[in-house]
Amino acid sequence: MPVAAVGPSDPPIPDLTDQQTFAGGMPYEAFATLRDRPGLYWQPTTVSTQNGGFWAVTRYEDVVAVERDVESFTSTLGAAYPTMIDADTVSDARDSILMKDPPDHTRLRRAAAMGFAPKVVAHFEPWVRDIVRSQIDAIRDKQRFDAVEAFAQTIPAHVIARVMGAPADRRAQMVDWVKVIFGSTQQHDKADLLDQDRPILNMGPIIEEVSRFSLEIQEIKRRDPDDDMFTALSGCVDRGEISQSEFLMWMFVMMAAGYETTNTTIAHAMRMYLEDEQVRDATDTALDEGLIECAVGEYVRLISPVIQMARTATRDLEFAGEQIRKNDVMVLYYAAANRDGAAFSDPDRFDPWRSETQHLGFGTGIHRCIGMSLAKLEVQLLFEELKANDLRLRLDGPPKRGWSNFVNQLLALPVARA
Ligand code: HEM
Numbered sequence: 001m002p003v004a005a006v007g008p009s010d011p012p013i014p015d016l017t018d019q020q021t022f023a024g025g026m027p028y029e030a031f032a033t034l035r036d037r038p039g040l041y042w043q044p045t046t047v048s049t050q051n052g053g054f055w056a057v058t059r060y061e062d063v064v065a066v067e068r069d070v071e072s073f074t075s076t077l078g079a080a081y082p083t084m085i086d087a088d089t090v091s092d093a094r095d096s097i098l099m100k101d102p103p104d105h106t107r108l109r110r111a112a113a114m115g116f117a118p119k120v121v122a123h124f125e126p127w128v129r130d131i132v133r134s135q136i137d138a139i140r141d142k143q144r145f146d147a148v149e150a151f152a153q154t155i156p157a158h159v160i161a162r163v164m165g166a167p168a169d170r171r172a173q174m175v176d177w178v179k180v181i182f183g184s185t186q187q188h189d190k191a192d193l194l195d196q197d198r199p200i201l202n203m204g205p206i207i208e209e210v211s212r213f214s215l216e217i218q219e220i221k222r223r224d225p226d227d228d229m230f231t232a233l234s235g236c237v238d239r240g241e242i243s244q245s246e247f248l249m250w251m252f253v254m255m256a257a258g259y260e261t262t263n264t265t266i267a268h269a270m271r272m273y274l275e276d277e278q279v280r281d282a283t284d285t286a287l288d289e290g291l292i293e294c295a296v297g298e299y300v301r302l303i304s305p306v307i308q309m310a311r312t313a314t315r316d317l318e319f320a321g322e323q324i325r326k327n328d329v330m331v332l333y334y335a336a337a338n339r340d341g342a343a344f345s346d347p348d349r350f351d352p353w354r355s356e357t358q359h360l361g362f363g364t365g366i367h368r369c370i371g372m373s374l375a376k377l378e379v380q381l382l383f384e385e386l387k388a389n390d391l392r393l394r395l396d397g398p399p400k401r402g403w404s405n406f407v408n409q410l411l412a413l414p415v416a417r418a
Helices: 028-036 060-068 104-116 118-122 125-138 147-164 168-183 190-194 204-223 229-238 244-275 277-288 292-303 372-388
Strands: 041-044 053-057 144-146 308-313 317-319 322-324 329-333 393-395 410-412 414-417
Touching: 053 060, 060 317, 060 329, 104 118, 104 229, 104 244, 104 372, 118 372, 125 147, 125 372, 144 147, 147 168, 147 229, 147 244, 147 372, 147 410, 204 229, 204 244, 229 244, 244 277, 244 292, 244 372, 244 393, 244 410, 277 292, 277 372, 292 372
Parallel strands: 053 329
Antiparallel strands: 041 053, 144 414, 308 329, 317 322, 393 414
């Protein structure tokens, strides 16, 4: 694995573009080295960059500063590494909220914001709880099973299908379809990554498939409107507030963002709970105290399901002691910033009672995750229901990590009844 030395006494920094760097787990030691040294780290690469590399931003305050300065750092040239593009590239993804700056971002966000507001999401609790219970019922007679398949994949897939408003008779199809499509973006090893037929390298056909499905449902909702995202966003198209292409990208982003990240959170949260006695005791106490929401916040901080998002400099400027050039890519490592000792005391410790709760697991600034309340509700209700059903589990083999320098994937978590 290629490495770069930082200072004479510092440990070498692994290649942050190489998925293998993340295959065995997050490179926390390298992140700590980068956080502690002055300035920013320049990761050389010609892949998905215009100026021969990117700046690795690892400190909490620097990540916040970049995300808040939307004039100096744009999202329009890509929102995560390695899917950055230049100004001339034609891509459907340009119509997604993730790749918009104000005023387009404000307009697109307004279209869906109400549907995910905390007060609205609080009303979802009964049906999300039903979904969680039915998944627990489905494994009731099993002595051993894969918790990723049983809970982490299935709960978010069913929830997002319902929020979006896939008609009941199409929901199972959509759930399977979401799992297959987004499951296929997970690399299991280097051979997968190099296989040109893998959808991760060519998202065009997938976007087309999602688009066909979305168009079909859009027509159904026009005839038969309901209280869901397909109906709400379709209404925005009909009123001229968003374009048809923006509608289709909204649907694609919602499926991707709503499924893969929550899947990752549930998978790792269960792994941490089963692996680490301190995490288990703290979670159980938080449950008893009615503070499970705070425990979920800690899971998201420590897991950092989205490892990084990225921005591009719109002009030459000085930032964090470095001379940034126009078109320089800034990769914002939430996984590093969320364990920054300058922002969190005893940062590696799982502590649901900590006073520093402003973690960056959901990002910050104008692009802060719109589905935050929904995701937290899903994880919270799973822990509540596992306890209410007295479902005691233990690890039954090594968890299997995915290969990604974008999402902190867990592909399998074998468990057995304790
Ligand atoms: C634990 C689960 C989740 C995590 C960790 C997560 C994380 C994130 C992060 C890091 C961002 C980008 C923030 C930025 O660039 O500053 C984001 C944006 C977004 N997320 Fe989530 N997310 C989760 C669940 C969800 C769910 C359930 C939905 C449901 C629809 C969702 C929808 C979105 C959307 C639409 C955006 C773009 C917002 C914008 O650009 O204004 N996410 N999320």
